Amino acid sequence: MKIKNILPLLLFLTSFSFFAQNGKIDEKREKIKAFKVSFLTTELELTSTEAEKFWPIYNAYDDKQFDLKHLKMKTYIRKLNDDNINNLSEKDAVTLLSQIESTDKELYVLREKYMASLKKILSAKKILKLKKSEDDFNRKLLQQYRDKAGKD
Structure with missing residues (x-):
């Protein structure tokens, strides 16, 4: 896995564990999602036609x-x-590794389909802007989490 792929996973797991501690996962996820929609809308400057086609594709991809x-x-x-890794049999480790690889492939195929759909409605420049905006959003969210954790 490349570091670019690991960062969002770590961000997700970190934010997920933080929100799980508060017992309001769905509420927190919805707040983050609303913040992300607002952020991306501002950054992408989509036309109304683009937005009408973009958001259903983006939301379906994001949910999946x-x-x-x-x-x-x-x-x-x-x-x-x-502790669990040390207690795994080699057979169980092979099975787990295979499951992880299978999920990685599912994510890759999902991403390919998503990109193909985006190319039908957005310019290459806006797709690149989307990627950058998502990365910026993740950094901003991680920084907010760090700031909040530092205050506690």
């Missing part, structure tokens, strides 16, 4: 990606803590 990471990766992460 969340489900894959949340439902599957969460299970893997629990198995990957130091």
